[in-house]
Amino acid sequence: MSTTVTETHETSTHYGSHVLKPERSNLGLMRPDHGKSVLIDWLTTVDHKKIGIMYGVIALFFLLVGGVEALVIRTQLAFPENDLISAQRYNQLFTMHGTTMIFLAIMPLNAAFFNFLVPLQIGARDVAFPRINSFSLWAFVAGALVINFGWFLQLLEVMGLFTASGPTAGMNDLVPSMGWFGYAPITGIEFTGAGTDFWIMGLQILGIASLSAAMNFVVTIINMRAVGMKMMRLPVFTWMTLIVSLLIVFAFPAITIALAELMFDRVFGTNFFVTAGGGQPILWQHLFWIFGHPEVYILVLPAMGIVSEVLPAFSKKPLFGYAIVVFSGAVIGFLGFAVWSHHMFTTGLGKVATAAFSLLTMAIAVPTGVKIFNWVGTLWGGRVRFSAPMIFALGFVWMFMMGGFSGIMHSSAPADAQQQDSYFVIAHFHYVAIGGIFLAVVSGIYFWLPKICGKMWKGNLSLWVAIFSTVGLNVTFFPMHFLGLLGMPRRTHTYLEGFGWETYNLVCTIGAYILAFGIFLLVVDIIRCLRSGEPAGDDPWDARTLEWTTTSPPQVYNFARNPIIPARDALWEHKHGPENRKITYEPDDGHGIHMPSQSWMPMIASLGFVPLGLGLSMMQAGVAYMGYVAIFGLLMISLGVALWALEGPGGYHLHPEEEN
Amino acid sequence: MSQADYNPLPVSPAVDHSGENEKYHVFVNLALVLAAITGVELVLVYLPFNKAFIFTVLVSLSMFKFVAVIAWFMHLIYDKLMLTLAFGTGLVIAAGTYTALLFLFSTDYVAPHEIPGIIPPGM
Amino acid sequence: MSDTATAHHEDGHKSLIIDNKKLLMWLFLGSDCMFFGTLISTHLIYRKINPTEIDPTVNLFSLELTSFSTFILLMSSFLMALAVSAMHKGQIKSFRRNVIGVIFFGLIFLGCQVYEFTEFVHLGLKLDTGTFGSTFYLMTGTHGVHVAIGIFWLICMYFYSYTGKMDAHESAVDVEVAGLYWHFVDIVWIIIFTVVYLIEFIGK
Numbered sequence: 001m002s003t004t005v006t007e008t009h010e011t012s013t014h015y016g017s018h019v020l021k022p023e024r025s026n027l028g029l030m031r032p033d034h035g036k037s038v039l040i041d042w043l044t045t046v047d048h049k050k051i052g053i054m055y056g057v058i059a060l061f062f063l064l065v066g067g068v069e070a071l072v073i074r075t076q077l078a079f080p081e082n083d084l085i086s087a088q089r090y091n092q093l094f095t096m097h098g099t100t101m102i103f104l105a106i107m108p109l110n111a112a113f114f115n116f117l118v119p120l121q122i123g124a125r126d127v128a129f130p131r132i133n134s135f136s137l138w139a140f141v142a143g144a145l146v147i148n149f150g151w152f153l154q155l156l157e158v159m160g161l162f163t164a165s166g167p168t169a170g171m172n173d174l175v176p177s178m179g180w181f182g183y184a185p186i187t188g189i190e191f192t193g194a195g196t197d198f199w200i201m202g203l204q205i206l207g208i209a210s211l212s213a214a215m216n217f218v219v220t221i222i223n224m225r226a227v228g229m230k231m232m233r234l235p236v237f238t239w240m241t242l243i244v245s246l247l248i249v250f251a252f253p254a255i256t257i258a259l260a261e262l263m264f265d266r267v268f269g270t271n272f273f274v275t276a277g278g279g280q281p282i283l284w285q286h287l288f289w290i291f292g293h294p295e296v297y298i299l300v301l302p303a304m305g306i307v308s309e310v311l312p313a314f315s316k317k318p319l320f321g322y323a324i325v326v327f328s329g330a331v332i333g334f335l336g337f338a339v340w341s342h343h344m345f346t347t348g349l350g351k352v353a354t355a356a357f358s359l360l361t362m363a364i365a366v367p368t369g370v371k372i373f374n375w376v377g378t379l380w381g382g383r384v385r386f387s388a389p390m391i392f393a394l395g396f397v398w399m400f401m402m403g404g405f406s407g408i409m410h411s412s413a414p415a416d417a418q419q420q421d422s423y424f425v426i427a428h429f430h431y432v433a434i435g436g437i438f439l440a441v442v443s444g445i446y447f448w449l450p451k452i453c454g455k456m457w458k459g460n461l462s463l464w465v466a467i468f469s470t471v472g473l474n475v476t477f478f479p480m481h482f483l484g485l486l487g488m489p490r491r492t493h494t495y496l497e498g499f500g501w502e503t504y505n506l507v508c509t510i511g512a513y514i515l516a517f518g519i520f521l522l523v524v525d526i527i528r529c530l531r532s533g534e535p536a537g538d539d540p541w542d543a544r545t546l547e548w549t550t551t552s553p554p555q556v557y558n559f560a561r562n563p564i565i566p567a568r569d570a571l572w573e574h575k576h577g578p579e580n581r582k583i584t585y586e587p588d589d590g591h592g593i594h595m596p597s598q599s600w601m602p603m604i605a606s607l608g609f610v611p612l613g614l615g616l617s618m619m620q621a622g623v624a625y626m627g628y629v630a631i632f633g634l635l636m637i638s639l640g641v642a643l644w645a646l647e648g649p650g651g652y653h654l655h656p657e658e659e660n
Numbered sequence: 661m662s663q664a665d666y667n668p669l670p671v672s673p674a675v676d677h678s679g680e681n682e683k684y685h686v687f688v689n690l691a692l693v694l695a696a697i698t699g700v701e702l703v704l705v706y707l708p709f710n711k712a713f714i715f716t717v718l719v720s721l722s723m724f725k726f727v728a729v730i731a732w733f734m735h736l737i738y739d740k741l742m743l744t745l746a747f748g749t750g751l752v753i754a755a756g757t758y759t760a761l762l763f764l765f766s767t768d769y770v771a772p773h774e775i776p777g778i779i780p781p782g783m
Numbered sequence: 784m785s786d787t788a789t790a791h792h793e794d795g796h797k798s799l800i801i802d803n804k805k806l807l808m809w810l811f812l813g814s815d816c817m818f819f820g821t822l823i824s825t826h827l828i829y830r831k832i833n834p835t836e837i838d839p840t841v842n843l844f845s846l847e848l849t850s851f852s853t854f855i856l857l858m859s860s861f862l863m864a865l866a867v868s869a870m871h872k873g874q875i876k877s878f879r880r881n882v883i884g885v886i887f888f889g890l891i892f893l894g895c896q897v898y899e900f901t902e903f904v905h906l907g908l909k910l911d912t913g914t915f916g917s918t919f920y921l922m923t924g925t926h927g928v929h930v931a932i933g934i935f936w937l938i939c940m941y942f943y944s945y946t947g948k949m950d951a952h953e954s955a956v957d958v959e960v961a962g963l964y965w966h967f968v969d970i971v972w973i974i975i976f977t978v979v980y981l982i983e984f985i986g987k
Contacts, residue, residue, distance in 0.1 A: 129807065215814070222742065222806060250814060272825070272921075277914060290757055688861075701981055711986045715982065722973055730966070733863070733969075734962075743801065750815075758823070762828060
């Protein structure tokens with residue numbers, strides 16, 4: 001069987017799922033398969049590609065929300081003693097900016113890539129647990145709703161439709177305002193109001209979403225690989241997905257418990273972080289960073305995976321030192337668990353602990369440096385094409401490296417003591433987050449959107465996106481190094497004249513608007529591509545990995561017949577390698593392709609988190625009957641899960657090639 | 661898996677069941693040992709031995725019970741190495757992290773005793 | 784994956800060597816190690832920082848009761864192992880007998896815990912009694928919730944076994960996964976029994 005890659009495509013346009021009739025589940029209910037309604041199809045989908053697209057769209061929306069929040073912050077700081085917004089609003093904005101960008105923009109953008117790409121890259125038809133995948137998506141949506149509910153109430157309050165009086169007298173301080181890390185004791189009940197509860201419950205729900213998605217991906221990558229797709233033949237992006245998923249699985253429980261303890265402190269009067277009852281606020285910092293530092297790598301490793309795919313494709317060379325890149329990723333992930341206290345050098349850990357965490361943090365520079373050398377090595381001697389994805393990937397390597405350098409400066413405890421809580425730290429992690437993660441994600445969007453939507457980019461707008469966003473981020477964040485060294489503290493609502501901060505702050509604000517214009521151009525470019533792009537074809541970039549063997553966009557079953565993978569960089573070897581390294585396909589066994597049934601139950605179960613989260617939050621604020629709302633949410637979750645278990649997985653068969 | 665087009669096989673012939681009977685004896689023996697250890701632990705804490713010795717023995721016995729249940733009842737030793745890796749990674753990370761955390765919370769470093777000018781409680 | 788029907792339904796992924804559900808459960812348990820690790824270490828840290836806050840060995844902990852409930856949980860684990868074994872052999876009657884035993888023992892354990900909690904509250908240890916009350920109740924309560932979920936799961940399986948929809952391979956894996964969960968709840972208690980209860984009594 002040496003079917004060529006393109007042969008399966010013409011045959012698969014009329015697979016005729018609409019010929020099939022909906023079946024009844026084991027419960028006797030009609031399954032939402034094969035319906036005519038597009039809305040129901042998307043709401044109940046278990047297709048990893050649709051779930052990935054939904055993650056991506058929602059994440060891009062929250063990226064813009066977080067961006068607007070950042071612009072307001074920068075505008076407030078443009079001039080000394082500015083009073084554009086109140087200090088309280090300023091606190092709300094930086095808290096929600098951080099929380100939104102990390103949990104509602106970058107993590108789901110990464111999840112979008114995981115969902116869309118991983119099954120395609122490993123030659124699978126879907127993830128291991130399609131309905132858990134759907135559950136993860138809707139739980140993420142539920143968490144996003146709960147965490148942003150404060151903004152909604154705030155809006156109602158501004159419009160005069162909601163006041164904190166009568167039954168809702170306890171509902172004040174509606175938006176979280178204690179920083180994205182929620183340090184105790186400021187999260188205590190005597191210092192902050194309902195916003196903190198929304199934040200606690202929202203993060204808890206997002207944690208459940210991330211955990212279930214991550215376990216699903218580990219099982220998918222380990223178990224669902226096509227024949228011949230050995231672990232050391234996996235694309236690097238899939239490897240990074242595996243490592244990130246393991247980090248999520250092992251890091252999130254710490255924050256789950258920390259949040260539960262905080263919730264008990266606020267709702268049921270326990271003393272975990274309450275000093276009056278003997279609690280230690282420092283424990284929150286430890287638990288938060290035991291989760292928080294792996295979280296940093298959860299954010300950045302997928303970006304490294306994207307770049308490790310883009311650089312070889314546009315250099316016409318295999319990734320330099322594949323094994324060492326994978327190994328470095330694993331080492332970064334593992335060491336990520338052993339460095340949490342470097343966020344707490346100024347809390348007085350003791351000499352031994354400070355020295356140990358300082359050394360371990362420096363050690364992380366080694367695998368990171370190895371990766372950067374490998375990316376440069378990939379470029380070396382290659383035939384480099386400066387297409388849009390490549391421009392952003394190169395930008396990543398350079399900008400991420402600059403963020404890394406200031407990171408190494410933090411690893412030295414005495415230096416960190418000077419930089420702690422100053423704008424130097426802001427400069428550092430924004431170089432990593434925007435210069436690193438954001439540029440890599442944009443690179444990924446330019447690289448894979450033709451595969452996702454089947455249309456090719458038009459014109460050279462991407463170049464302007466690159467120019468504006470790179471110039472913008474450098475103009476915004478480079479002066480912050482100086483601001484930090486001049487002593488400007490983080491999270492400061494405004495500042496006085498005469499410290500030498502005025503010019504730098506104005507430059508930062510101008511830079512922020514340049515960056516925002518770059519992101520605006522990106523949105524324009526995406527819309528132009530979706531509206532009027534030419535058909536992309538299966539492999540528009542002459543790429544290397546398995547996802548480019550499918551149609552653009554891929555069929556619902558991904559592969560008409562399961563591929564057999566003879567080598568790493570499977571498609572490249574297929575196109576340019578020797579005869580014995582061509583991709584072959586398993587013979588058609590006549591059974592057809594087994595497709596999982598769609599289901600309402602994951603969505604019902606996960607949306608039960610909304611009444612549960614909001615109910616518990618408002619119960620703390622003393623709103624009547626909210627305990628019952630929480631119980632209703634709990635019942636909704638239990639009912640969803642029970643029906644999900646009892647309805648049976650179902651499934652139907654498609655026969656793409658017999659239609660021919 | 662849809663149940664409709666599924667032929668319920670009584671017992672799949674390729675699965676070897678002689679192992680299950682041997683396991684039965686292992687399970688019974690293990691249950692007896694676990695019960696006995698719990699009894700020993702209960703008595704041990706009241707015995708007038710050196711505290712450090714009792715502590716060490718208790719921790720070792722607990723570790724043994726922990727590992728034994730995982731190895732035999734959860735039959736990890738009969739199963740694929742991948743499962744041991746999946747669970748072991750979590751166990752090692754958790755044990756390492758929280759051992760380190762316990763040492764970080766040395767009572768000397770806790771704030772009230774260190775802040776100058778503030779009299780520690782109980783003095 | 785020896786039976787062909789199942790292999791076909793798994794879309795012919797020949798690299799499938801471990802059952803998906805089993806791997807998922809072991810990952811979850813690895814994650815749960817971190818989960819209970821946080822809870823137990825919170826308790827131990829506060830015992831270390833606030834050693835004089837309370838002496839649980841005086842008028843509070845009853846080692847006899849806790850040893851009894853530990854013993855009960857260990858025996859339920861033993862029956863669970865037998866139930867999984869029976870299911871692998873296709874002996875559904877033996878499976879039912881053992882699972883009923885597990886459920887029964889699990890309920891006894893929960894009963895002991897409810898009794899213990901009521902006793903402690905009467906003796907003045909409440910959720911907001913210093914840090915000891917907070918950490919103790921949250922930790923043992925979370926464990927109790929795990930036990931309750933396990934009992935609910937097994938009851939569902941017990942009744943499901945009468946629907947005739949159980950088949951040799953898939954259901955054996957389902958039972959095994961439930962069993963893994965149950966054993967994990969047991970080993971968490973083994974740790975809690977030693978580091979939370981027994982160690983307090985050394986030298987008392």
